Amino acid sequence: MQQIGIAIAGFGTVGQGVYKHLLQNRALLQQRLGIRFAVHGIAVRNLRRKRLVKVPRALLTRDWKSLVEDPRVSIVVELFGGCNEARRLILAALRKGKSVVTANKALLAEHGEEIFEVTARYRAKIYFEASVAGGVPIIKALREGLIVNRFQMIYGILNGTCNYILSKMSRDGTSFAKALAAAQRDGYAEANPALDIDGIDAGHKVAILASLSNGFLMPFSKVHIEGIRSITPLDIRFARLLGYEIKLLGIIRAENGIEARVHPVLIPRSHILAAVDGVYNAIVVRGDVVGDAMFYGRGAGADATASAVIADISEAGLDRLYSTEMRPLLGPRGRGAAKIKSIDDVVSRYYLRLSVVDRPGVLAGIASVLARAHIGISSVIQPEGHEGKVVPLILMIHDAKYRDMRRALQQIVKLPTIRGRPMLVRVESFDVAPFDGGQDLRPGGDVS
Ligand SMILES: NC(=O)c1ccc[n+]([C@@H]2O[C@H](COP(=O)([O-])OP(=O)(O)OC[C@H]3O[C@@H](n4cnc5c(N)ncnc54)[C@H](OP(=O)(O)O)[C@@H]3O)[C@@H](O)[C@H]2O)c1
Structure with a gap:
């Protein structure tokens, strides 16, 4: 059994979920991967804070630098959130040649260029499955399962808080303010909900998906973003009368340039996304080979997000054991601003x-x-x-x-x-485009 040392930076919602499930499913991971993950330290801000998940006191530290320096640590899991200390920590870990796992969409969307550049320069690796749609493995799907596809369109519900609010407004006829208060009461919206309801969180995820699916870094500033504050019960009522639901969608479309946008959308009530209720996320990927594929599941929460983070820890562990060179994977390389379509x-x-x-x-x-x-x-x-x-x-x-x-x-x-x-x-109705996959296949099977 191989042992790989990890450090967890952050012991909040996600950090605790990751630690709990690494321990609980330790035997399963060992059986499937042949790796025993050893947690050598957990960085927090407040050593005295009460935690839901029990952890040996000796593992906690306020000094994340000591974890990055620790020679036993091969994988650093960044779960601080935000763009300041998290950025410093990730850059320090990459420069030390450690593998980095992060769930931090804001950081990747806003500082992706620097982070991917340092990753390449130090021949390190970064994994970020949990940064988009929590427990839904959309990043691995784009990078691996759908590798042969050109992505004509990716669209979906990327923010559970907004979906909860819009679902409640639609179901109960309540105002935006009341639905937001209910989301905060039920723990689905932050005390300061601006990042979610103004579409910024979904915008971060769109920037990441657009970068992955088009092979160049989509600057966050080029994502067109509108939130849901101005949606009224009247709009939802009229939309329903006309046969539609209102959803906040992230949309990436490649047609004479790349569109990357987040805004409320009227979608037909018969569309599969119209039935996605509450805090769930759902993403439809339209590839030129696969056609339409849909991914659905919990977009946030300690357990669902831990599932994605631990998948990345596992991949990082396997990569460290079995590959010496950088494994080229579909990923953003350089800028492509000229290809980005203006919302106008x-x-x-x-x-x-x-x-x-x-x-x-x-x-x-x-x-x-x-x-x-x-x-x-x-x-x-x-x-x-x-x-x-x-x-x-x-x-x-x-x-x-x-x-x-x-x-x-x-x-x-x-x-x-x-x-x-x-x-x-x-x-938007997202009509299915005529499917012409396989047109290059000539008799004799020559696809060269
Ligand atoms: N929550 C979700 O459902 C979810 C889903 C997908 C992705 N994410 C992403 O996952 C990341 C973490 O989210 P979260 O909800 O787990 O956040 P959180 O509950 O606020 O936890 C943050 C943790 O990081 C620690 N921390 C922050 N800054 C620090 C610093 N400078 N030094 C030492 N420790 C520091 C905090 O320490 P203290 O506890 O001592 O304050 C806390 O334990 C974010 O990037 C978020 O966007 C979250």
Whole structure:
């Protein structure tokens, strides 16, 4: 039995889950891998904090540097979170030639260039399965299981907090504020929920997935991000009336450039993602060979995330034992900013809710602005109101570039009958593209 030394940096939600399951399933891991993992230390900030998982006091330290320096430690597991100390720790470990396992999406999305550069320079290795969709092994799927595919589209529910809030609003008809309070009460949202509800956490994951699937580093600043704060129960009600659910989706599409975006989306209620409720994550990958493949599971939590982190620890252990050279794997190499499509050039359909004064000719005024911009209306809902009162007006808009839609909206809000802020949400049906996998296979089986 081979022994490999590891250090865990961070003993919060994920760190405790990792330690607990490394111990609990130690025999299974030994049987499957032929490796015994020995935890030589755990770095924390506060040595006195009460922990849910029991750990020998001697393992805890406030000095993470001593763990990185420890010659017995081959694998450093970074579970601090944040971009400051975690960045220093990871860079120090990589420079020492240690393998690094991390769940830190913010760090990879915002400092990926530096981290991957140091990893390559020191011929070290970094593993980050838990950084996207918690326990769902989407990174390994892209890097290994789907290696032969060009990724035409990757889209999905990447933030459990937002999905919990939107599911609750849809199910119970509650306001955003009440659904957020419930998420905080049930432990599904942080006291400061901005990272989640403003779409930033999902944006970090989109940056990582876009980088992996397209082979160049997607700068986080190029991911278009909109959150869910402005979604109202009214929008959810109208969306349902029209046959849709509203979900916060991360979308990466490769078609005349790479689109990387996070925003609320109306998806048909018949779409498989519309049925993904609560804190679950789900990702659909469309490859040119495999077609559509879907990955579904718990996107966060101590146990699910530990499952992904321990998969990385296992892979790192096997790599250290059985390969001496860097194993080339699908991964980001260099920059590709020129290939990134601006959100202004992204074409989609739209749901537009306006607050209008109920008087004859309102619709004609809006329609003429849209017609001048060559934007078509596919349907209209105008609930009956009373002359002179403000009522909602819902328009479903045909495919249009965001630039054109945005400019038309600037004109529309200036019309004298429009009140308040308009609500614009993209509509996606993700129709299955014609499948042409295998077209290169000529008789005789020559695919060269
Ligand atoms: N929570 C999830 O479900 C989840 C899912 C997927 C990915 N992730 C990622 O996993 C990482 C960890 O998340 P978490 O929820 O486990 O965080 P957490 O509960 O806040 O735990 C962070 C741990 O790191 C320690 N720590 C932080 N900064 C430190 C420093 N400078 N020196 C020493 N110790 C330090 C803390 O020590 P003290 O305990 O002493 O304060 C704590 O034990 C993050 O990158 C997060 O994005 C989390």
